[in-house]
Amino acid sequence: MTEALIGSLVIVVLVVGLTVGLLLLRSRLVPDTALDVAVNDALHLAARRGDKLLGVLHGGGVMIPAACGGSGTCGLCRVTVTGEGAGGPQATERGVLSARERRDHVRLACQTTLRGDCAVSVPDDILSAGGGFTGTVVSARMLAPLIREIVVRLPEDRSSEFLAGDFMQITAPPYRLDFGSIDVPPEFREAWEISGWRGLRAGSETEVTRAYSLASRPEDEGHAVFNIRLAVPPPGREDEVPPGVVSSWLFGVAPGDAVTLSGPFGEFHVQPTAREMVYVGGGVGMAPLRAMIHQELGKPGDRRIRYFYGARSAADLFYSDEFEALAAAHARFTWSPTLSEPAPGDRWTGKTGFIHQTLFDEMRAHPAPEECEYYLCGPPVMISAVLSTLARLGVERDLIFYDDFGA
Template identity: 75%
Template sequence: MTEVVLGIAIIVALVVGMSVGLLALRRRLVPDTGLDVTVNDGLHLVARRGDGLLSVLHGAGVAIPAACGGSGTCGLCRVTVTGEGAGEPQATERGVLSPRERRAHVRLACQTRLRGDCAVEVPDDILSAGGGVLGTVSSTRMLAPLIREIVVELPPEQPTEFRAGDFMQITAPPYALDFATLDFDPAFSEAWEIAGWRRMRLASVAEVTRAYSLASRPEDSGHAVFNIRLAVPPAGREHELPPGLVSSWLFSLRAGDRIALSGPFGEFHAQPTGREMVFVGGGVGMAPLRAMIHQELAQGTSRRIRYFFGARSAADLFYSDEFTALAGRHDSFDWTPALSDPAPGDRWGGATGFVHEILFAEMRAHPAPEECEYYLCGPPAMISAVLATLDRLGVEPEAIFYDDFGA
């Protein structure tokens, strides 16, 4: 017995000694000196080798957007990075960034690990955004089983002239949440019971920030309107994957609660060309498209506007009455909702099928679909299908503008 204990002690001592030796050697060969990250030729940030670029920027108050929790799927945290200190692009980045972007030194900040000094270029509006503001929730309402509209009253000092298509970043504080305590519209209670979402619980131990598109209309001046989709785990994987940290917190908010925001930011905007505009959306891709359409119509545009929106069933279709009313008031605006899998009780008499199929059927009869301008927003699968459809219609990529929710 004594020999066994002695042997174990020797092995432990050897392992500890080797670990200490390796750490000492690493410190000598790879000094833990501060790295210089220069932002827009003016701001100098100190980082450590191995730090994530997104964390370094966020730690300095540079509000680079991110919607996917650092998984590299949303593509919002694009920055231009020069210098060998950023290393080579990761495989994740090559799946999101185009060859042209990679040649121009565009990187995903969330996937970039620092190895040395580097220079970073970010949009000026992000650099000047500062630390954000505190707003107050004016109202919330459920639009669909997993989508909630949140209207936030902004402080008087916050500029309220948003450009349609912009987004803001929302920061959730640490919290604990029992989903059974959430307020529900009775119309969606059955869906929650069947899916078992009421049984979910979640705790977040740190602040988390995500980007959300604005659904604000001109008449919403002084407020920021968001369409929030609760990110729930796929069926059967509830014990493996947690629900979304920020979307869950947002679903728990009530009127009067405070909320931290920064922005607005964005590059997904209507182009001032005069060409016919075709909008295609799905899910919470509704938000920026709704803002753009309302802005164009409020300005008295002479452009023809068509809006195709896809949902699974009538329960997932929202703002329909609003757009039907707009179509009734504006001869230049057409609204085409499509359901891919209407329920028997929906008594649906409108377009049935995937939204890209309805788009193809309608635009194939158009005299010149290639002369239109296309604005897309929604889940990645929808974006891919619509892009393929537009290619079939002969539409050049330069006439297509889109924002996908890769999260």
Template identity: 75%
Template sequence: MTEVLLGSFVIVALVVGLAVALVGLRRRLIPASGLDVAVNGALHLAARRGDTLLDVLQDGGILIPAACGGSGTCGLCRVTVPGPGAGDPQATERGVLSPRDRRAHIRLACQARLRGDCAVEVPEDALGAQGGFLGTVTSARMLAPLIREIVVDLPADHASAFEAGAFMQITAPPFGLDFATLDLPPAFRDDWEIAGWRSMRVASETEVTRAYSLASRPEDAGRAVFVIRLAVPPPGQEHELPPGLCSSWLFAVQPGEEIQLSGPFGDFHVQPNDREMVFVGGGVGMAPLRAMIHQELARGSTRRIRYFYGARSAADLFYAGEFATLAAAHPNFSWTPALSDPAPGDRWTGATGFIHEQLRAEMRDHPAPEECEYYLCGPPVMVSAVLATLDRLGVEPGSIFYDDFGA
């Protein structure tokens, strides 16, 4: 027995001693301070070895967006790191960044750990973005079975002139929600009962931050308009998988409540030229495209503008009356909604099929589809199908712009 105890003591002592030695050696070989991070060639931030670029930048007041908690999955915290100061790209980055991105020295700031002095280039909007402020919900309404519009009054000292296509981050506090308590509009109650969404429950013990595109129009000055899709689990797995945390909380907020925001961010904007514009959207990809189209028409733009929007059934089609009104008032704008699976009661007489099919049917008769600019936002499968369609139409990648953080 004595030998066992003595042996255990020796092993523990060796492990502790080795750990202490390694820590001491690391401190000698890798000093904990003295690094300089040069931002956009002008601002300099102090850092330590092992810090992530995201932490250094955010601690320095540069609001690089990040909505995945530093796991490297959302792809929002993209920065350019031309030198070796942040080491080699991690495996998580290779799963998000394209070979073209990596050749351009694009990194995910949350995955880039400092090894030496570092130069980094960040988007200009990150330098001017505001974070950690509160807005007040002024209205909330459901537009479709899983889509809710939320309008937020911004504080008086916050800049409210957004460039269309931008997004903001919303932070949900710890919460618990029983979906049976939601007050649903009569038009959508049957959909929820049939799908089993009313039986869902969700809870979060920590804050959760997600990015949402702004759907704000010029007349919404002083307010931020969001179109939120509730992320629900696949059919039959409502009790095995939880719904989206932030979107669940947003489906329960009511007018008068406060929301924590940061931003705006993003570089998905209308290009300043006279080329014809073609917008293609689906789901809550509606949000930035709506903002862009309203911005252009309000400016008095004479550019030809086409908008193709795909939905499953009439219940999923929203803002349709708004765009029909715009098309009637502006000869240079056309609106083409298409339903992929219209319900018998929809009495739908418009276009049917997937939206990339409708796009191909119209643009193949265009005299020069390759001369147009294309703006895409929607579910990843839709964006992929549209990109393949545009490739067959001879459109170069440089004429295609899309929001790649999901919709």
């Protein structure tokens, strides 16, 4: 017994000694000196070897968009990086960035680990936006079982002249939330009880930032409107996959609460042409499309607009009355919702199936579907199916504009 204890002690001492030795060796060979990150030749940020570029930029008030929590899947944090200090592209980046982008030194900031000094180029609007500012929640209402509308009043010194299709970043503070405390309207309580969402908990020890599209209309001047989808774990994996950090926090905010925002940002905008516009959405892809449609209908002219929107059941279909009213008021606008799995109690008499099939059925009767412009926003699987459908209709890619983050 004594020999076993002595042997174990010797092994522990050896492991600790080797660890200390390696740390000392690393400190000599890889000194922890400050690095310089030059942003647009106008701003210099201090960093340490091993820091992620995204964290350095956010810490310096350069609010590069990010929606995937640093996993490298959303592709929003694209920046141009020069200098050997950024190393080479990671495997995760090769799956998101094209060969041309990699040749042009485009990187994902969340996947770039700093090894030395480097220079970074970001869009001027992101650099000029600076750090965050504080808005106040005016209203919060649940539109669908997992979708909540948040309206935030902006400070008087912040412009609310957004371009439809823009997004903003929202930063959640450290928090703890028991989903049982969320106020769920009567029409959605059954879905919450059946799914077990009331038993979930979420939280974070640090601030976390995510990007959300603006659903603001011209009449929402002075406010930022968001459609937030609560990211819940897949059924049966509640113990493995945590709920979304920022979306959970936003499901807990109430009127009067402060919200930290930055932006607006974005490149997903209506093209200044006279072509007929076809919008295709699903989930919270509703947000930027709603803003675009209201913006365009508020302008004089006769530019034709069609809106195809897919939801699972009637409970997941929101703003329907609003778009029906727009269709009644504007002869150049049509609204075509489709439910993939209408519930027996929905008494649904509209189109059923997947939205890409509804799109195909209606647009193949169009005299020239290849001459229209298409604006898509929704889950990646929807975007993929719609792109395939448009290819069948003979639509060239330069007439297709889409955004699939945060949907």
